[in-house]
Amino acid sequence: xxxxxxxxxxxxxxxxxxxxxxxxxxxxxxxxxxxxxxxxxxxxxxxxxxxxxxxxxxxxxxxxxxxxxxxxxxxxxxxxxxxxxxxxxxxxxxxxxxxxxxxxxxxxxxxxxxxxxxxxxxxxxxxxxxxxxxxxxxxxxxxxxxxxxxxxxxxxxxxxxxxxxxxxxxxxxxxxxxxxxxxxxxxxxxxxxxxxxxxxxxxxxxxxxxxxxxxxxxxxxxxxxxxxxxxxxxxxxxxxxxxxxxxxxxxxxxxxxx
Amino acid sequence: xxxxxxxxxxxxxxxxxxxxxxxxxxxxxxxxxxxxxxxxxxxxxxxxxxxxxxxxxxxxxxxxxxxxxxxxxxxxxxxxxxxxxxxxxxxxxxxxxxxxxxxxxxxxxxxxxxxxxxxxxxxxxxxxxxxxxxxxxxxxxxxxxxxxxxxxxxxxxxxxxxxxxxxxxxxxxxxxxxxxxxxxxxxxxxxxxxxxxxxxxxxxxxxxxxxxxxxxxxxxxxxxxxxxxxxxxxxxxxxxxxxxxxxxxxxxxxxxxx
Numbered sequence: 001x002x003x004x005x006x007x008x009x010x011x012x013x014x015x016x017x018x019x020x021x022x023x024x025x026x027x028x029x030x031x032x033x034x035x036x037x038x039x040x041x042x043x044x045x046x047x048x049x050x051x052x053x054x055x056x057x058x059x060x061x062x063x064x065x066x067x068x069x070x071x072x073x074x075x076x077x078x079x080x081x082x083x084x085x086x087x088x089x090x091x092x093x094x095x096x097x098x099x100x101x102x103x104x105x106x107x108x109x110x111x112x113x114x115x116x117x118x119x120x121x122x123x124x125x126x127x128x129x130x131x132x133x134x135x136x137x138x139x140x141x142x143x144x145x146x147x148x149x150x151x152x153x154x155x156x157x158x159x160x161x162x163x164x165x166x167x168x169x170x171x172x173x174x175x176x177x178x179x180x181x182x183x184x185x186x187x188x189x190x191x192x193x194x195x196x197x198x199x200x201x202x203x204x205x206x207x208x209x210x211x212x213x214x215x216x217x218x219x220x221x222x223x224x225x226x227x228x229x230x231x232x233x234x235x236x237x238x239x240x241x242x243x244x245x246x247x248x249x250x251x252x253x254x255x256x257x258x
Numbered sequence: 259x260x261x262x263x264x265x266x267x268x269x270x271x272x273x274x275x276x277x278x279x280x281x282x283x284x285x286x287x288x289x290x291x292x293x294x295x296x297x298x299x300x301x302x303x304x305x306x307x308x309x310x311x312x313x314x315x316x317x318x319x320x321x322x323x324x325x326x327x328x329x330x331x332x333x334x335x336x337x338x339x340x341x342x343x344x345x346x347x348x349x350x351x352x353x354x355x356x357x358x359x360x361x362x363x364x365x366x367x368x369x370x371x372x373x374x375x376x377x378x379x380x381x382x383x384x385x386x387x388x389x390x391x392x393x394x395x396x397x398x399x400x401x402x403x404x405x406x407x408x409x410x411x412x413x414x415x416x417x418x419x420x421x422x423x424x425x426x427x428x429x430x431x432x433x434x435x436x437x438x439x440x441x442x443x444x445x446x447x448x449x450x451x452x453x454x455x456x457x458x459x460x461x462x463x464x465x466x467x468x469x470x471x472x473x474x475x476x477x478x479x480x481x482x483x484x485x486x487x488x489x490x491x492x493x494x495x496x497x498x499x500x501x502x503x504x505x506x507x508x509x510x511x512x513x514x515x516x
Contacts, residue, residue, distance in 0.1 A: 111512060126515065147447065174477070181439045184439060188432075189405065218431075219439065248430070251406060255369075257384065
């Protein structure tokens with residue numbers, strides 16, 4: 001399983017431009033043999049789109065999915081990208097999994113952060129949905145979700161080997177701590193892989209911290225982007241390479257809740 | 259609240275020597291105004307005491323408590339130290355809280371690590387007991403317990419502002435990760451202080467990693483001992499100094515479980 005992480009500078013409000021950027025990254029990842037590319041939270045509308053978000057929201061099988069399905073089908077690379085999801089009168093902060101023309105799979109964010117997100121989206125109830133792809137089992141979370149250990153544990157208990165996390169981590173005093181300490185700890189304490197995929201650059205509302213990466217079950221980083229600039233990081237995920245860490249840190253087997 | 263962390267080189271099987279070492283550290287901490295000193299896991303019998311552990315086990319109000327109660331009473335410093343607790347036919351891996359001649363308070367480890375500990379001790383069911391001292395609310399865990407986010411969360415939900423963790427972290431590839439990444443993440447994700455207090459040096463069975471420290475709610479280290487050698491680290495714990503981190507990372511308020 002070869003995973004591509006696309007640290008992206010999205011254009012707020014410009015879905016066509018963002019689709020083109022993702023398509024370009026997918027085609028590049030395909031030449032390097034990737035099975036799956038992950039783009040950031042709200043990569044299609046742009047995280048900073050603000051009040052335009054509701055107009056930019058789409059059904060899971062909307063125009064963006066149709067475009068990504070073609071790109072995925074042509075390249076053989078599956079795509080996970082954040083989007084604003086329209087469901088009747090409700091808008092969710094969601095991630096769209098596209099694998100050619102197979103039906104789209106959606107994950108909806110359960111933990112919205114702060115008044116900006118709560119003003120634009122509804123939150124979904126937390127749940128553990130596992131997706132199988134390229135021989136591995138994936139769970140999905142979005143940004144703030146992964147900062148709660150309960151959310152990663154729920155996926156680990158459901159059998160996830162990899163947790164995919166589109167994010168929009170702003171530049172702050174805590175950004176490096178979250179990207180470089182908390183994300184590896186989430187991987188280690190559950191003995192799985194965590195891919196944390198952020199924006200870079202800035203829009204009119206936010207500046208983003210970059211620092212996308214892929215953490216392995218032993219807490220090491222298999223891929224690590226810098227704090228600025230677009231980047232396409234690629235790593236092979238092989239659970240067998242981390243058998244020793246799994247044996248020394250059997251957290252799921254040893255956990256007692258009462 | 260001024261906390262002292264005693265990174266200690268215990269003598270396996272020699273309770274009298276270990277009591278003398280703790281007494282010396284408490285008297286030194288008292289001259290620096292400490293309200294509480296924490297010593298490592300099984301500091302009284304020594305973590306590596308092996309099959310002698312059952313003979314070295316004591317009731318909470320046994321001879322070691324009587325000695326520590328005198329030292330605590332004379333200095334005004336409360337003491338938390340790991341000991342082997344005798345309870346009828348059962349032996350627990352416990353921590354003893356001593357505050358002068360007040361009745362002793364005991365925490366029993368809930369998550370035993372590996373065949374060595376499971377061969378010597380019974381595990382207690384996880385629970386959240388909060389202790390008030392010097393104007394703050396403390397929870398206790400022992401070593402492997404703190405590696406499970408559920409155990410720290412349980413204490414945070416019960417109102418702990420500080421989690422005290424006597425430990426016996428062996429030197430390994432993962433020691434630095436646990437002491438310097440996981441412990442600060444536990445503090446940050448619950449917005450509380452975590453004191454992680456390890457052995458140093460070696461006995462006939464184990465070599466210890468040192469790296470004791472006190473992590474603050476913003477994930478910084480207020481105190482950090484090295485990997486080798488005894489050390490007495492002291493820090494003031496002031497929740498008001500971390501109000502900004504608490505406002506930006508309101509994990510307990512934002513957590514949704516279903």
